[in-house]
Amino acid sequence: MAKIPNKKPLAKRTVMKAISDGLLVHIERLAKMVAKGNRNEEETRRWVVDVLRTAFGYVDDQIETEMKALGKRVDIAIPI
Numbered sequence: 001m002a003k004i005p006n007k008k009p010l011a012k013r014t015v016m017k018a019i020s021d022g023l024l025v026h027i028e029r030l031a032k033m034v035a036k037g038n039r040n041e042e043e044t045r046r047w048v049v050d051v052l053r054t055a056f057g058y059v060d061d062q063i064e065t066e067m068k069a070l071g072k073r074v075d076i077a078i079p080i
Helices: 012-037 039-053
Strands: 065-070 072-077
Touching: 012 039, 039 072
Parallel strands: none
Antiparallel strands: 065 072
């Protein structure tokens, strides 16, 4: 179960609903991008970061872009 600082753990159903609702908006946006032919790397990176923020609740401080991990460059990472 996900936790919000200083609050009780959220019920699994509540978490899954929040994720589902957050993804729905971004799936529609992705479909529009594909239909228009806009599938460049930068737009895709922004889409994934937006999904991490709104659907999964990450904040900017938790999301790293363009970093090195295990000797390789990664576009998006969530450091533990």
